[in-house]
Amino acid sequence: MRVMLQLRPASPLRLALEASIGDATPEPALPAGFVLDTSFAPTPIPAPRTAEEGADPFSLTVPRTFATAPDEVTHVVRGTIPDGPDGARAIAEATAHPDVVGVFSDPTIETYLTCGGDPPVGTNRDVARLLRVADLAARRLDGRGVTLAIVDTGVNIAYLQSHGQNPTFNRRKSWKPSGVPTRPGEHPVNHGTMCAYDAGIAAPGATLIDHAVLLSQQHTTPVMAGLLSDAVLAYSKLLRVAAAMPAARRGLVVSNSWGIFRQDMDFPVGHPGNYSDNPRHPFNIIVASLDAAGADILFAAGNCGRECPDGRCAFGAARSICGANSHPSVLSVAGMDTKGKRVGYSSQGPGRLSEQKPDVLAYTHYKGSEVFGRGEADSGTSAACPTLAGLIAAVRSGWSAGAVSPAQLRSLLRRTAKDIGRAGFDYDNGFGAVDAAALVAALRAASPAARAAGSTRRRPKLVPSER
Amino acid sequence: MLTLELAPGEATTATVRRKLGLRSGELDPSFGIVEIDPRKNLYTVLVDEKAAERVIGQPGVKGPHSNPPIEPFGPPE
Numbered sequence: 001m002r003v004m005l006q007l008r009p010a011s012p013l014r015l016a017l018e019a020s021i022g023d024a025t026p027e028p029a030l031p032a033g034f035v036l037d038t039s040f041a042p043t044p045i046p047a048p049r050t051a052e053e054g055a056d057p058f059s060l061t062v063p064r065t066f067a068t069a070p071d072e073v074t075h076v077v078r079g080t081i082p083d084g085p086d087g088a089r090a091i092a093e094a095t096a097h098p099d100v101v102g103v104f105s106d107p108t109i110e111t112y113l114t115c116g117g118d119p120p121v122g123t124n125r126d127v128a129r130l131l132r133v134a135d136l137a138a139r140r141l142d143g144r145g146v147t148l149a150i151v152d153t154g155v156n157i158a159y160l161q162s163h164g165q166n167p168t169f170n171r172r173k174s175w176k177p178s179g180v181p182t183r184p185g186e187h188p189v190n191h192g193t194m195c196a197y198d199a200g201i202a203a204p205g206a207t208l209i210d211h212a213v214l215l216s217q218q219h220t221t222p223v224m225a226g227l228l229s230d231a232v233l234a235y236s237k238l239l240r241v242a243a244a245m246p247a248a249r250r251g252l253v254v255s256n257s258w259g260i261f262r263q264d265m266d267f268p269v270g271h272p273g274n275y276s277d278n279p280r281h282p283f284n285i286i287v288a289s290l291d292a293a294g295a296d297i298l299f300a301a302g303n304c305g306r307e308c309p310d311g312r313c314a315f316g317a318a319r320s321i322c323g324a325n326s327h328p329s330v331l332s333v334a335g336m337d338t339k340g341k342r343v344g345y346s347s348q349g350p351g352r353l354s355e356q357k358p359d360v361l362a363y364t365h366y367k368g369s370e371v372f373g374r375g376e377a378d379s380g381t382s383a384a385c386p387t388l389a390g391l392i393a394a395v396r397s398g399w400s401a402g403a404v405s406p407a408q409l410r411s412l413l414r415r416t417a418k419d420i421g422r423a424g425f426d427y428d429n430g431f432g433a434v435d436a437a438a439l440v441a442a443l444r445a446a447s448p449a450a451r452a453a454g455s456t457r458r459r460p461k462l463v464p465s466e467r
Numbered sequence: 468m469l470t471l472e473l474a475p476g477e478a479t480t481a482t483v484r485r486k487l488g489l490r491s492g493e494l495d496p497s498f499g500i501v502e503i504d505p506r507k508n509l510y511t512v513l514v515d516e517k518a519a520e521r522v523i524g525q526p527g528v529k530g531p532h533s534n535p536p537i538e539p540f541g542p543p544e
Binding site for chain 2: 115116117152153178191192194213214224225226227228229230231232233235236239243257258259260261265266267271272273274275278280281282285286288289292300302303308310311312345372376377379380381382383385
């Protein structure tokens with residue numbers, strides 16, 4: 001294990017160490033078992049002093065001064081000692097050394113991960129830059145000709161327009177549960193409007209449709225919730241939307257930033273009617289069916305990450321990426337901030353229906369729609385999912401589902417993601433951070449006969465970011 | 468929720484009620500007969516729990532399946 005030794009002022013050992021570092025002088029005799037880190041110079045530590053005689057100079061509650069004179073300061077050096085019984089002997093040996101004040105742990109320290117309630121990390125402009133939106137738009141990859149479904153709490157188009165977006169909206173292809181008084185596109189500003197805004201960053205040309213399953217009147221607590229059967233109805237409508245599109249121009253992207261937070265509302269795992277682990281559940285069947293019909297389906301991975309889970313998470317030790325959020329026919333989207341670091345609430349895999357979840361990291365926790373208040377972040381894997389859905393809609397402007405199937409696109413997205421964390425796939429980061437330029441380059445290589453991607457006059461070179 | 472295999476033309480409330488022997492009010496008419504996999508002629512319906520227990524075991528009928536509440540993932544609380 002790693003430790004620090006604190007050495008007494010002007011101790012012979014410290015002086016000998018200083019003399020030995022950086023030249024050929026042999027190291028002085030160190031406590032047995034301690035291996036010195038020679039890259040770490042002995043570092044002075046001021047000595048605490050109290051005005052009050054007899055007071056503890058290490059008390060945090062008495063007034064203190066700190067002496068920095070060379071004959072008063074202690075020094076720390078660092079190194080390693082063995083684990084196990086040999087380590088205990090080494091600590092005893094070092095502690096007994098006349099030049100050593102004490103042996104202290106030297107634990108690994110890390111930057112904190114972004115958590116719920118933290119201020120935004122970057123803005124929607126940063127996200128646009130990171131997703132290479134200007135380059136994509138110059139190639140006419142902006143969502144034009146693509147239908148983008150927000151399956152959520154409903155969308156408010158007027159709010160989007162008042163915040164700088166001007167999406168095309170199709171009310172006829174939208175849907176709401178029975179009894180909801182507001183019309184699609186005019187629902188109260190909430191989570192679904194945030195999702196629509198975030199999707200619009202990369203796909204301003206997409207046609208939005210609004211499937212407000214979480215406004216269902218079937219389930220009253222909490223207010224913004226629905227039943228899975230509401231989602232079945234929405235997906236049956238989306239199946240018809242997909243089927244009505246000519247295969248050569250099929251482009252339907254479906255963003256879902258919702259799921260279940262607890263196992264006890266579901267039938268137990270192993271029960272034939274269970275949802276979380278059961279590909280035969282009607283919703284999991286219709287998800288696979290919509291994928292086969294040519295839709296790109298994205299689900300938020302969830303906010304039950306081990307570092308700072310949402311307080312509603314009640315999975316215990318069970319895997320939290322479950323049901324359709326873990327379906328092999330969808331992209332399960334984890335969240336990272338605009339510094340490229342996974343946010344602490346982003347759920348880890350493995351998934352229930354498919355082990356290798358989440359699939360990729362996309363941007364979240366940035367200042368964007370401000371739906372939840374001025375200066376508040378668009379946060380959660382809730383924001384990561386539509387942010388990536390926007391990118392998928394953008395590239396679908398160039399490559400229809402007839403040219404590149406949803407399964408092929410998922411595969412390319414995983415393959416071109418920028419690997420972060422442990423090498424290769426891992427359960428924190430999936431296959432890595434989405435890389436828009438690398439994805440487009442891979443699409444061009446895989447399907448050069450793209451519909452629109454080659455038709456632009458101005459054709460800036462898309463260079464994959466450093467990997 | 469139950470899943471049903473239905474032949475072409477059978478996906479109507481009247482046919483499903485007759486086929487499964489459902490009484491009035493046992494089949495949720497606002498949900499209807501929802502196609503979930505056109506390739507396999509699979510549909511789903513919402514029925515009350517007692518009716519579900521009665522019809523399970525009939526040919527082409529599977530379930531009952533859970534219908535849990537779903538919530539938005541965010542903002543993290």
